[in-house]
Amino acid sequence: MKRSVASLAAAEHWAKKHKSVVEEQETLPDTDYSSSSSQEETAKDSTLQQPDIIEILSSDEEKEPLKETRYKLTSSKNFKSPFELIQTPSLREDGVGEIGVSLEELISHRDLVSTFQFNFSIQVDYFLTHIHPEANPQVTFISGNNILQDYNEPVDPKYIQKYNLKCLLAKLEDRFGSHHTKMMINFFTDGTMEIIIMTANLTMLDFGGLTQMCWRSGRLPKGKSRKDQGIIFQNDLSLYLKCYKISQLSQLANTLNEYDFTSIDVELLASAPGTYNLNKVSNTSEIYGYGKLYQLLQRNKLFTTTGEPHSLLSQVSSIASPFKSSKGVSASVFSHILCPIVFHDPEIEPEFQTLPLTPGSFEKHQQQNNYTPYIIYPSTSDISNSKIGWGGGQACHFKYTTTNPLKQQYVQNIRPYLCNWESKIRGGAPPHVKMLLCGNKHWNMLKWALMCSHNLSKQAWGYPLASKKGEHLFKIASYELGVFIPSRSTRKLVPKVNNNENLNLKGDDIPITVPFDLPPNHYSKNDKPWSSIEPSGDLTDITGQTWPGLLE
Template identity: 30%
Template sequence: MKECPYGEKCYRKNPIHFGEFSHAHHAIYEKGNGSGDYEIPAKYSSEMIHTQLKLLEKLFPKAAAKKEEEAHSSSSKPPVTAPIASGSSSSGSLDTKPSGSSSSRPAASQDTSNLAKKQKLNAKNIKDYIPVVIEKGGMAKKLERAAPYNMFLTAITDSKPTHAEPLSITLQEILDESLGEIESTVQINFMVDIGWLLGHYYFAGILDKPLLVLYGDESPELLSIGKFKPQVTAIRVRMPTPFATSHTKMMFLGYTDGSMRVVISTANLYEDDWHNRTQGLWISPKLPALPEDADTGAGESLTGFKQDLMLYLVEYKISQLQPWIARIRKSDFSAINVFFLGSVPGGHRESSVRGHPWGHARLGSLLSKHATPIDDRIPVICQSSSIGSLGANVQAWIQQDFVNSLKKDSTPVGKLRQMPPFKMIYPSFGNVSGSHDGMLGGGCLPYGKNTNDKQPWLKDYLQQWKSSDRYRSRAMPHIKSYTRLNLEDQSVYWFVLTSANLSKAAWGCFNKNSNIQPCLRIANYEVGVLFLPRFVTGEDTFPLGNNRDGVPAFPLPYDVPLTPYAPDDKPFLMDYLQGLY
């Protein structure tokens, strides 16, 4: 069995991973008595290992330690794993990956009756694999009731009120058959735990359907997935520079009736991101296939979403995306009421046709055309799960580049304008220490001490993470959002849900050489959606807090008014986890 590439710092909590990779520190598990008593050496993260061991105890309560030991010591027996179904059978039969080879398939040699019993057992215990399970068949009605915004937050395992909240969602619901019979899917994401994802596909009954995965973060499991899961095509997105990231989180769902659906998310595809972290998702309406004789420009939305999405996908230069680009071209996107907002690596200049194509400059172009005039005193509110290097002061990039784009509206050019206030929601140390997962709740907040020390001015603009109205104050935010809103008249002027953190890499930085047209340099792939009231509700603003004249209140993910950091508050830094991982 191969050694886990993460070694003693392995953060995984998926038993499939433990079945495929050996871990020296799990000798602790073998020596345990199975009742939760373990002697953990000081060099290891006791909290993380306890979490891993507890998960194995829950999934394999009978002689768990003995089974784990046998799986790691014998190459003739397959390791114990959570359900991961075979891609070679349309019936969704189960198989396990042996310790010796990623390409061999032991399931064929197993006793058929034992395999059937295992499949039945796993099917009965979906809650051992997926903590929050909603009854199947109801997602179509839930999505219908979520109109006109179609924006959800992920259900929080340890916050039971979120399980029944109308605007909470699970991954199983996104794959729910009530939305359509799935024939193929695409997952574009940064981090992908393929075993965990295929477990979800198994329980959704679509494991044998073609799946294209584009991923950004290094993943040993994905390198060889096609050898034993032939229905899965996994491609790592190559970046032009070592510091760039393929950070987009987007799904395409293709249905047997020829229609499709687009999902734009903030969540990686691994267990922790769908457990106790606040994530946001926008789900498109069902997008039917156009008639064969339809014009090439047919089926576009008023927001130009379809064209912008295709232009974005072309930037990957990945041939396996071509059939999906063709499918998008032949689909009717006219029901979509939001704008597609992307970032792609490279240097980008304004064009006479599209204006600025990507990043914060693209957002500024859309706001200048379509946002109702906004008083300069209304703040720009940013919220993300990481913060980049922003410069020596607030003027350096925040005001000169970023807020300068986000302050725009349709006020006629020429009027003297002021720079609006800037506010940044980012969890404090106290927010994280009091989270559902304690200090480990900060595992999704990779803001480091080295960067923070270079921008002490930022603390004056920081706001606490609070989401009591949505039952998520203790669910640390991996969601990223940007908005302007007015508490006095309870109005939201616009809202962005995106994968893009507050950073130059994600949004872009202008090269302000006076001799040439300004060039916006972007490092990452990012995707989001822009909600503009005129296209969503036909009004100038969204109502905040309560419905207004029959228009539903915008589902803001956090509480307002905001809560500034107190003098003794400090932002949570990833360095605080040094002793835990």
């Protein structure tokens, strides 16, 4: 039986692992799978076989071009949900893999003339096979490394010439920072432009066997934006592009200002490397990371104070080290920065006297503010159920046994809140999507929703620095991007779980696609988080194999 492309990609990834540099005791990168030597480990057995499952995404046969009507886009306001699942071909046998949009629908347009592809990991040849055969667009990649030179196999010169391929390098000063943003900006022959913000790398594995989501602007015409929300999004995106300090992207930012963003009714939440002052943020100032989350909550009047019980959920594919550890206690991004921002009363504490929370105070904060935190991250048993075997775990990273700070973080700030990756439509596809949700106690209503590239790390969200009185300085190391949807007095956000169409929507209510079960289920006492360095014991995957763990 022929092995699937995603299966082969996963096996190749583990086979190429080699021993990492020694891990700093209190610093872990915001990891994604990559070829970077500082993020790799050695597999104890690089000959592990992945399952022979259905053909995924490509074959030796020539692809049939998509019909134009299949990928014709409409305004985002006409989508049933602003967030869309991306198809997961590894789940086709289960009858749910084709729910969502395909990579072809995102990029295979006959009238595509230019595309800017922002991403972390890019398989160039794989991406180019999804360009429409009758299109000849100029393709520009933006990444943290020069994929045209550092790629495993040299890119065929004929493709470099045909598509005028270019790679722009994002500047990264922090060794653990990364260019983690995943965005497409596409231009068409009719003069329109489309923005796609997603969670997927441009690889066979990401589009073949992992759970992913995206937001699409729809095709935007040239013109002047006439609505406040569209103007704000346009301005925020322009400022983010200029953060790169690359002339071509500054020009791209100027070009986007020629388009009409009136139809866009969401917010942009970005991270960009730098040092920022939270105490000087206003509704219109340029700010990133957790400062940006604060700004969005502030200008949409979404701060959650004591009163009715709430729930706050972070669903991620990576959990990095605590940003502070001392005397047996630790402070982590979700528990000690994001939660206190969300449940903050700026009128009572204008100088952020409790941000971040001091180590050891998280449980008291929950009681005082009447909320329940959840962290959805796959357990080892969740990964064992992957349709592509243990290889599906390469997208999920969490070290919690190797140093005392990591052990403290796990026991104090992570383990009590961990929930399984469970989904009726994506259970067999490990998550690479990331979401942050604020809802009511019963999860039948959301106060706001964020789909993003941010994992739980200080590199992505930022971390506090020692500051003078009246300042709250924080530092960000990575580029990240997400879409934030606020509720308003005139509209409610209703979670659309597992593609459920039976929602009680009224008026301007908006369904929000959520790719996992709600309410989430906490780990059982026997569950442990997936970590590539930890062996699975007697637990086997879909092929009947155990996971030996990776060498430190």
